[in-house]
Amino acid sequence: MTLPTPSQTVGPFFHIGLRDVGADRLVAPGDPEATRLVGTVFDGRGEPVNDALVELWQANRHGRYDHPEDPGEELPLEPGFRGFGRCRTDASGSYRFATVKPGPVPHPGGGTQAPHINVSVFARGLLKRVVTRIYFPDEREANETDAVLSTVEPGRRSALVAREGDGALRFDIHLQGERETPFFDV
Numbered sequence: 001m002t003l004p005t006p007s008q009t010v011g012p013f014f015h016i017g018l019r020d021v022g023a024d025r026l027v028a029p030g031d032p033e034a035t036r037l038v039g040t041v042f043d044g045r046g047e048p049v050n051d052a053l054v055e056l057w058q059a060n061r062h063g064r065y066d067h068p069e070d071p072g073e074e075l076p077l078e079p080g081f082r083g084f085g086r087c088r089t090d091a092s093g094s095y096r097f098a099t100v101k102p103g104p105v106p107h108p109g110g111g112t113q114a115p116h117i118n119v120s121v122f123a124r125g126l127l128k129r130v131v132t133r134i135y136f137p138d139e140r141e142a143n144e145t146d147a148v149l150s151t152v153e154p155g156r157r158s159a160l161v162a163r164e165g166d167g168a169l170r171f172d173i174h175l176q177g178e179r180e181t182p183f184f185d186v
Helices: 140-145 156-158
Strands: 034-040 053-057 084-088 094-101 116-122 131-135 163-165 168-170
Touching: 034 053, 053 094, 084 094, 131 156
Parallel strands: 034 168
Antiparallel strands: 034 094, 053 084, 053 116, 116 131, 163 168
């Protein structure tokens, strides 16, 4: 008789497989429009998660993804812009990126989406990643008409809008609990 293999969760993330030095920088050093994006990943008890992995995928400031299937081929690519970033949380559950505010991108159903950053979080206890978005506080009108953001309960939408402070945008991620970040099925 064989015993079933125990379930595996994602993480912890070991340094051996994540040597992407500089992967938290999506823009070239010295970019005058670079902004810091910071936050903390919390578990269901409100404790910082010190071994999570946060990934970003975003368009550039013109609204173009650096991907061969991006339909905005008339929009310029930007030298030094990666569009993808990855950062492990530190001992206090914090992460940080250097990036730029993306431009609006087309919505598959027509119109445009509000400027946003796509976020994936991998952490212990999760069998698969969770996916959310970061919206910008200075895009109130675009946020109100964004087709994806409008699928979130009105009282929870503000949890997807970064906060400004200390020269950075702050976006905390709560994996569970009363303050759980809205996540999307992918």
